[in-house]
Amino acid sequence: xxxxxxxxxxxxxxxxxxxxxxxxxxxxxxxxxxxxxxxxxxxxxxxxxxxxxxxxxxxxxxxxxxxxxxxxxxxxxxxxxxxxxxxxxxxxxxxxxxxxxxxxxxxxxxxxxxxxxxxxxxxxxxxxxxxxxxxxxxxxxxxxxxxxxxxxxxxxxxxxxxxxxxxxxxxxxxxxxxxxxxxxxxxxxxxxxxxxxxxxxxxxxxxxxxxxxxxxxxxxxxxxxxxxxxxxxxxxxxxxxxxxxxxxxxxxxxxxxxxxxxxxxxxxxxxxxxxxxxxxxxxxxxxxxxxxxxxxxxxxxxxxxxxxxxxxxxxxxxxxxxxxxxxxxxxxxxxxxxxxxxxxxxxxxxxxxxxxxxxxxxxxxxxxxxxxxxxxxxxxxxxxxxxxxxxxxxxxxxxxxxxxxxxxxxxxxxxxxxxxxxxxxxxxxxxxxxxxxxxxxxxxxxxxxxxxxxxxxxx
Ligand code: EPU
Numbered sequence: 001x002x003x004x005x006x007x008x009x010x011x012x013x014x015x016x017x018x019x020x021x022x023x024x025x026x027x028x029x030x031x032x033x034x035x036x037x038x039x040x041x042x043x044x045x046x047x048x049x050x051x052x053x054x055x056x057x058x059x060x061x062x063x064x065x066x067x068x069x070x071x072x073x074x075x076x077x078x079x080x081x082x083x084x085x086x087x088x089x090x091x092x093x094x095x096x097x098x099x100x101x102x103x104x105x106x107x108x109x110x111x112x113x114x115x116x117x118x119x120x121x122x123x124x125x126x127x128x129x130x131x132x133x134x135x136x137x138x139x140x141x142x143x144x145x146x147x148x149x150x151x152x153x154x155x156x157x158x159x160x161x162x163x164x165x166x167x168x169x170x171x172x173x174x175x176x177x178x179x180x181x182x183x184x185x186x187x188x189x190x191x192x193x194x195x196x197x198x199x200x201x202x203x204x205x206x207x208x209x210x211x212x213x214x215x216x217x218x219x220x221x222x223x224x225x226x227x228x229x230x231x232x233x234x235x236x237x238x239x240x241x242x243x244x245x246x247x248x249x250x251x252x253x254x255x256x257x258x259x260x261x262x263x264x265x266x267x268x269x270x271x272x273x274x275x276x277x278x279x280x281x282x283x284x285x286x287x288x289x290x291x292x293x294x295x296x297x298x299x300x301x302x303x304x305x306x307x308x309x310x311x312x313x314x315x316x317x318x319x320x321x322x323x324x325x326x327x328x329x330x331x332x333x334x335x336x337x338x339x340x341x342x343x344x345x346x347x348x349x350x351x352x353x354x355x356x357x358x359x360x361x362x363x364x365x366x367x368x369x370x371x372x373x374x375x376x377x378x379x380x381x382x383x384x385x386x387x388x389x390x391x392x393x394x395x396x397x398x399x400x401x402x403x404x405x406x407x408x409x410x411x412x413x414x415x416x417x418x419x420x421x422x423x424x425x426x427x428x429x430x431x432x433x434x435x436x437x438x439x440x441x442x443x444x445x446x447x448x449x450x451x452x453x454x455x456x457x458x459x
Contacts, residue, residue, distance in 0.1 A: 008417045008428070009444045011437035012387050012408035015256035015293075020430040022244050022262040023049040023075055024237025026423040028199040030057040030101045031176055032206045032237060036079035037066060037108040038184060039210055041232035045077045048237065049425035056099040063087035064109070084112045093150055096120040099422075100173065103134050106154055107181025110143060116154040124394035127337035133174035137165050141181050141189075162187035162226050169367070170195040170220060170307045176203060182224035183212040189224045196220060197308040198267040202238040209233035241267040242314040243424055246399050248291035249318035250434075252280045253325060253407040257292035258434060265289065270311050274319070277301050278326060300328030300381065304363035305336050313337055317400040320344065321407065323379045324352040330379040335366035338373035343397030350388045350408055353380040384409065392416035395423045402427075406436055417441070 024047035034057060036043040048054060058068045058077075065085035071078045095102060096119035109116035121131065135145050135152075141160040146153045162185045167174055175195040182189035194200075196216070204214050204222075210233045213225040244263035248271070251258040265272065265284045272282060275291070279298040283290045300323070305313040313336035323330040324347060334340045344354040354377050360369040361376035368375045387410030392398035398420045405412035417440075420427055428440050 005441045006416055006418050007441060007444070008402070008414045009439040010387070010402065010405035010412045010414060012385070012406055012410060012412060014406070014435055014437050015254045016250050016406060016431075016434040016436060017257045018434045019259040019261060020247060020433060022240045022247075022260055023047045023425060025199050025202070025240040025242070026051055026053055027172070027197075027242065028202045029054055029237050030099070031104060031180075031199070031203050032235060033057045033061060033068075033077070033079060034101065034104045034108060035180060035203065035206050035210065036232070037061065037064070037081050037084065037105070037112060038180065038230050039081050039232045040229055041082070042078055042080040043210075043232040044071055044234040045079065046071075046073065046075060046234075046236040047239070048075045048077050049240070051425050052422045053099050053101060056095055057101050060092065060095055060102060060105065063091050081112075086113055086115070087117075089117050089150065092117055093119045096151065097122040100129070103131055103173065104176055104180055106134070106138055106143070107141070107160070107177060110154060110156045110160060110181070111184045114156060117151055118154070119151045124396070126340045126394050126397075133167055133169075133171050134177045137167075137174060137178050138181065140165055141185055160185040162189040162224070164190045165192070167191070167193045169193070172197055172200065175200055175222070179203060179207060179214065179222070179224065182226060183207050183210075183214070183230065184228075185226040187226055189226070191222045191224070192220060194220050194222045195307060197312075198238055198241065206233050206235050209235060238267065239264050241271070242312065242396075244268060244289065245271045245312075245315045246318045246396070246403075246424070248275060248280065248282070248289070249315075249322050250403045250406065251291040252278065252293050252298070252322040253403050255293040256434070257290070259288055259290040261288040263289040270309055271315050274301065274303065274311060278319070278322065280322070297382070298322065298326035300326045300330040300379070302331045302362040304333040307336065313340060314396050316340065317343055317396040318403055320354070320377070320379060321347065321400050321403045324354070324381050324383050324385065324404075325407070326379075326381045328381070330381070331362040332377040332379065333361050333363050333366070334375045334377075335360075335368065338368045338371075338375050341374060341377050343393050343400060344377060346388070346390050346401060347385070347404055350385040350404055352383050352385060354378070355380075386410055387412040390414045392419050395419060399424060399427075402431070406431075
């Protein structure tokens with residue numbers, strides 16, 4: 001079990017109602033911060049959330065001589081890369097295991113310093129999450145990579161040159177790796193089978209503001225013409241469509257009503273279509289989206305996750321909690337991460353009926369079919385959920401457990417909640433604002449694993 005100081009006690013059964021705000025996307029902001037390294041002038045990033053991935057990247061940038069200061073408005077960062085320098089390997093290594101973003105420092109550091117050291121990566125345990133594509137593309141640009149016990153050492157003895165690259169799969173991180181490397185590489189880079197998620201388009205907007213030349217074709221091809229020098233940027237980060245969808249699912253599962261200020265229709269179209277099919281209601285205005293449960297039964301659906309513009313994998317876990325309340329059999333086929341359905345065993349422990357399968361159920365055959373991955377699920381509902389002891393497995397799975405605990409009858413103890421701060425800013429405060437009956441660490445006096453928690457909670 002986790003440290004007791006990391007346990008949230010949740011009294012379920014209260015619909016979440018009210019308003020919360022989402023800021024810049026977790027899957028864009030840290031990358032835009034890395035992009036600032038490529039500039040010869042300071043950059044200003046707006047809408048920056050206070051989450052762990054931002055803190056990790058801020059620390060790594062500072063180690064490399066970039067000054068990072070808060071700007072004049074809340075959520076504004078000013079990043080000044082004019083004195084970039086080599087960092088001490090031991091200091092960088094202190095960030096090992098903290099995030100996946102350090103891998104994106106490779107290209108910018110090779111351009112600025114001629115060498116880079118990348119520590120062991122962290123991130124959610126939702127599949128193998130290899131980094132082979134990243135190193136393959138860096139080698140194509142001319143990088144020499146040496147794997148040592150403490151991490152990866154990179155050099156570019158002949159500089160980095162534009163190249164033709166085809167990704168084996170439209171990987172988000174590898175597409176970003178190519179963008180951040182190609183913009184200052186000599187000549188033209190052509191990337192085919194690229195990822196085209198909204199956060200990638202936003203990163204391209206950032207780079208274009210800095211002076212990069214990047215074009216996107218309709219067929220997942222991105223062309224980058226390297227330039228000699230980039231300036232700074234001023235940019236407001238795209239809102240977090242993944243966090244917004246998490247709150248939308250929480251509204252549905254708890255029979256609540258949440259206005260998500262900052263949520264944007266354009267990047268959530270596929271989610272909104274699915275939400276409507278399940279029976280959720282929403283209303284869009286210029287400032288955000290209101291999500292609510294309109295009453296009556298929810299509908300079972302067939303759902304397949306995919307790269308953009310398909311149904312984003314990060315939307316899957318929170319929505320599955322709502323599907324436990326839908327009438328009939330829902331089918332979920334996870335095609336992006338091979339192990340992203342493992343979190344469902346705890347939902348079953350709470351009373352859900354979810355059966356996992358190795359076969360590709362519904363939709364099309366994916367990379368994981370005929371292999372040993374439980375990547376399809378049949379959710380049979382509606383089922384009443386009961387409070388339970390839950391240990392958070394990963395970021396989205398963890399938020400899904402919170403939703404399940406809030407929707408359940410009785411008390412749940414959710415262990416490892418600090419992991420949720422990797423991607424959800426001020427989530428405890430937001431839960432409180434929405435009327436959730438919770439006792440955060442420090443308020444429940446270490447009552448995590450036994451019945452005393454219930455007594456203390458009632459008191
Ligand atoms: N892949 C490889 N080799 C590689 C890179 C990726 O096989 O070198 C595979 C992965 O194992 C996976 C697939 O390609 O099966 C897609 O991975 P991708 O590279 O697209 O994911 P990522 O860049 O590591 C980002 C987000 C994820 C999000 C995915 C997909 C960040 C920091 N992370 O990860 O976000 O699920 O793209 O959109 O941007 C989350 O927010 O909870 C989260 C996990």
